[in-house]
Amino acid sequence: MRDKSYDQHWLALSKLCGRPYWTxxxxxxxITATKHGILCCGASKASWSxxxxxxxxxxxxxxxxx
Numbered sequence: 001m002r003d004k005s006y007d008q009h010w011l012a013l014s015k016l017c018g019r020p021y022w023t024x025x026x027x028x029x030x031i032t033a034t035k036h037g038i039l040c041c042g043a044s045k046a047s048w049s050x051x052x053x054x055x056x057x058x059x060x061x062x063x064x065x066x
Contacts, residue, residue: 013054016041 037048
């Protein structure tokens, strides 16, 4: 059984990725062009490479629910 905080973190990341911000052409271009990107949201920061490792290794769907 997974930890509840694990599911909460995935839900938060899924909601972040579901924002309209990510559909903007220049955002997609910047993401694909960078080698060492940093995602900042509020006071939180994460490297693109660490997010991609998490996303790749998560076996379940990465979509928000309701």
